[in-house]
Amino acid sequence: MMKAFKSQLRGSNRIKECDKRRVIDETQRRRRHRKIMELLESDNYQDDPHADLVMSKKIPKFEDNLEHRSTRTKKKERTAEYYQTKFRKNFQQLVDEDRVEADMTGRVSYIDIAAEESKLPPRHFCAVCGFFGHYSCVSCGMRYCSIKCMETHMDTRCLKWTA
Amino acid sequence: MSYMDSSQSGDESEDNQCEIKRFRHEPKSYNLNRRYERQRPRRSRLASRDAGSYNLKVVESNLQGLIFDNGAHTIKINYSFEEKPKIIPNCIMKAKSERKRLFIGSQIDECRDCSGLFYLIPSERGYITKWDVQKPIWDFVFSKSVCPVNNYPLIMTQPLFNFKSIQDCIDEIFFEEYEVSSMLRINPTDLAVMKYHQEIGAKPPCVIVDSGYSFTHVIPYLEGKKYLKGVRRINVGGKLLTNHLKDIISYRQYHVMEETFVINQVKEDTCYVSQDFKSDLKAAELPSSKNHIIRNYVLPDFNNIRRGYIQDADKKDEIAENCQILRLNNERFTVPEILFHPSDIGIKSIGISEAVVKSIFSCPQYYQKDLAKNIVCIGGSTKFVGFRDRLYNEIRSMIPASWEVNVYQPDDPISYTWMGGKVILKSPDIKAKLPPSKKNLMIGLKWKSMKIHNLNAKLSKLVISNMLKNTTYLGRDLCLKNPTKRLIIKQKILKWQIQENVKKKLMFQAKMMQKRCQV
Numbered sequence: 001m002m003k004a005f006k007s008q009l010r011g012s013n014r015i016k017e018c019d020k021r022r023v024i025d026e027t028q029r030r031r032r033h034r035k036i037m038e039l040l041e042s043d044n045y046q047d048d049p050h051a052d053l054v055m056s057k058k059i060p061k062f063e064d065n066l067e068h069r070s071t072r073t074k075k076k077e078r079t080a081e082y083y084q085t086k087f088r089k090n091f092q093q094l095v096d097e098d099r100v101e102a103d104m105t106g107r108v109s110y111i112d113i114a115a116e117e118s119k120l121p122p123r124h125f126c127a128v129c130g131f132f133g134h135y136s137c138v139s140c141g142m143r144y145c146s147i148k149c150m151e152t153h154m155d156t157r158c159l160k161w162t163a
Numbered sequence: 164m165s166y167m168d169s170s171q172s173g174d175e176s177e178d179n180q181c182e183i184k185r186f187r188h189e190p191k192s193y194n195l196n197r198r199y200e201r202q203r204p205r206r207s208r209l210a211s212r213d214a215g216s217y218n219l220k221v222v223e224s225n226l227q228g229l230i231f232d233n234g235a236h237t238i239k240i241n242y243s244f245e246e247k248p249k250i251i252p253n254c255i256m257k258a259k260s261e262r263k264r265l266f267i268g269s270q271i272d273e274c275r276d277c278s279g280l281f282y283l284i285p286s287e288r289g290y291i292t293k294w295d296v297q298k299p300i301w302d303f304v305f306s307k308s309v310c311p312v313n314n315y316p317l318i319m320t321q322p323l324f325n326f327k328s329i330q331d332c333i334d335e336i337f338f339e340e341y342e343v344s345s346m347l348r349i350n351p352t353d354l355a356v357m358k359y360h361q362e363i364g365a366k367p368p369c370v371i372v373d374s375g376y377s378f379t380h381v382i383p384y385l386e387g388k389k390y391l392k393g394v395r396r397i398n399v400g401g402k403l404l405t406n407h408l409k410d411i412i413s414y415r416q417y418h419v420m421e422e423t424f425v426i427n428q429v430k431e432d433t434c435y436v437s438q439d440f441k442s443d444l445k446a447a448e449l450p451s452s453k454n455h456i457i458r459n460y461v462l463p464d465f466n467n468i469r470r471g472y473i474q475d476a477d478k479k480d481e482i483a484e485n486c487q488i489l490r491l492n493n494e495r496f497t498v499p500e501i502l503f504h505p506s507d508i509g510i511k512s513i514g515i516s517e518a519v520v521k522s523i524f525s526c527p528q529y530y531q532k533d534l535a536k537n538i539v540c541i542g543g544s545t546k547f548v549g550f551r552d553r554l555y556n557e558i559r560s561m562i563p564a565s566w567e568v569n570v571y572q573p574d575d576p577i578s579y580t581w582m583g584g585k586v587i588l589k590s591p592d593i594k595a596k597l598p599p600s601k602k603n604l605m606i607g608l609k610w611k612s613m614k615i616h617n618l619n620a621k622l623s624k625l626v627i628s629n630m631l632k633n634t635t636y637l638g639r640d641l642c643l644k645n646p647t648k649r650l651i652i653k654q655k656i657l658k659w660q661i662q663e664n665v666k667k668k669l670m671f672q673a674k675m676m677q678k679r680c681q682v
Binding site: 033036037039040041042043044045046048049050080081083084086087089090091094095097098101108109110113114115116117118120122123125128129130131132156157 | 257258262263279281282284287288290292294296298299323326327328336381391396397398402403406407410414420421444448497504506507508509511512517521
């Protein structure tokens with residue numbers, strides 16, 4: 001009883017400081033991680049530089065066939081849009097469809113061949129300098145290796161990426 | 164057994180006619196494999212018989228074709244009589260400097276300023292989803308200036324488990340738009356296996372490690388066929404590595420998030436796979452005077468310097484002083500390390516070497532030793548310096564000491580599958596896989612409409628062999644255990660024969676008419 005009383009009185013300043021800080025919970029951390037993963041799979045970071053461009057009519061457009069490739073009549077020739085609209089499916093739809101079909105026929109599908117989780121424990125790296133990071137940030141769970149890196153982390157990325 | 168039966172003729176032709184090259188593998192090393200030993204004498208007996216009666220069957224095909232490896236990052240394409248493939252980026256790019264122009268594929272060479280390129284990439288995780296991007300690229304690739312189809316049979320690659328609607332769309336585009344006479348869609352790893360078998364002059368079971376742009380596949384091949392239970396896919400590829408490098412450089416030094424093109428070159432030029440990760444990481448911590456890992460990379464300014472390069476440590480050249488210099492330290496090896504430990508960036512998945520070992524041990528015990536002896540790595544991401552050695556060391560440490568481990572990396576892992584396309588065109592049963600070339604267009608379309616390609620391959624083989632023998636027995640050399648499938652084939656053949664008979668009759672009548680007219 002006595003001890004508890006004492007710690008309430010004095011306590012560590014560091015712990016008191018930590019309590020004040022905003023802490024991101026597990027689900028949010030996971031969401032954050034998913035966002036980072038999505039960024040790693042993205043094609044571009046920037047926006048389309050030609051997005052605001054209005055094409056003049058005289059310039060042949062990308063879809064136009066400049067040379068006649070085949071003996072087909074013009075009626076039959078198809079533009080790229082034709083295929084895009086006919087086979088418009090995003091990746092997730094394709095995977096889901098494949099899954100359903102695979103379940104029905106009992107064959108191995110795309111999802112089944114994904115590699116399993118490793119039994120080895122994950123290593124942790126400092127998010128700032130890239131060397132081994134032994135400490136984790138209280139608010140966001142990112143790793144860091146030294147006070148110097150911690151400060152950089154706090155100043156820059158700590159609460160970024162949060163949804 | 165079925166595999167052995169159906170490919171006897173294939174084995175023969177290679178034994179007799181191909182120049183057998185053996186490297187890395189001494190013939191002795193196959194003593195362990197009882198199956199091969201037992202098969203050898205039997206096969207040679209068959210050979211003499213075969214060569215006498217069905218001479219046609221054994222002859223190596225001299226078919227020429229267009230080989231088209233449609234990778235997610237680069238297209239490898241050329242005719243089979245050429246030495247090397249043309250490598251064309253499989254994307255459309257938009258540059259900041261030149262507005263109103265799109266750079267399709269290799270047109271990017273004409274672009275002066277490659278900074279801040281905006282990419283339109285047709286595939287998503289390796290599977291084509293954006294047809295409005297893919298179609299113009301293919302239009303460019305098959306245009307007169309690059310590689311027109313010219314009635315050659317086409318061999319095209321598609322990723323493992325290519326989705327059905329993608330397959331349909333590919334068929335539609337190629338048969339109807341480009342009017343190819345005949346086409347074979349095949350997994351790139353299948354071609355790599357063929358090339359590997361041809362190179363070593365034997366057909367051992369092997370594991371293919373294909374680390375490309377979108378993902379890494381580990382696929383065991385037993386008796387020339389994929390063993391699906393042993394396949395592993397790791398969602399780490401060159402794209403992810405480049406994006407990760409971009410991310411950490413942007414955080415630590417310059418903002419380069421928009422410079423995918425440049426950073427990809429930085430990755431190719433400076434990154435390597437560490438042989439001893441912990442000690443390398445320690446060495447990287449040292450101050451720059453003692454540090455042997457640190458490199459200064461001169462970034463291109465697209466004015467004086469078109470492509471970046473590593474600056475020499477001793478002499479700092481004059482041009483470089485005005486340029487931006489990127490200092491790379493532990494980034495050089497922590498980035499490719501993700502291939503071996505995806506958990507480093509939080510991807511819950513095993514690394515390449517673990518995947519290979521797991522894949523080997525998920526195969527039937529009989530093949531495991533041979534699989535460990537024949538590991539082949541292909542794909543652009545295996546080109547990191549030290550990749551092969553690291554993979555070998557890690558696999559070695561996880562496999563019983565008495566087993567032999569061999570990791571083979573071809574000189575050019577990127578175009579290895581394309582080379583495999585050359586091999587498949589030489590294989591004697593290729594004509595069975597492609598629709599026969601004479602009535603190509605009609606049959607090609609008809610076969611396409613049947614939409615059961617595997618069945619068609621077997622069917623055509625049967626038809627050809629029947630024509631050779633002039634007999635009509637069915638099913639035996641097909642090795643079809645499934646009676647319903649056999650029935651379907653029977654019906655198809657009957658249909659085909661009836662059609663042929665009708666045609667013959669018509670031709671005969673026409674000839675008779677002609678003769679009468681002449682008389």
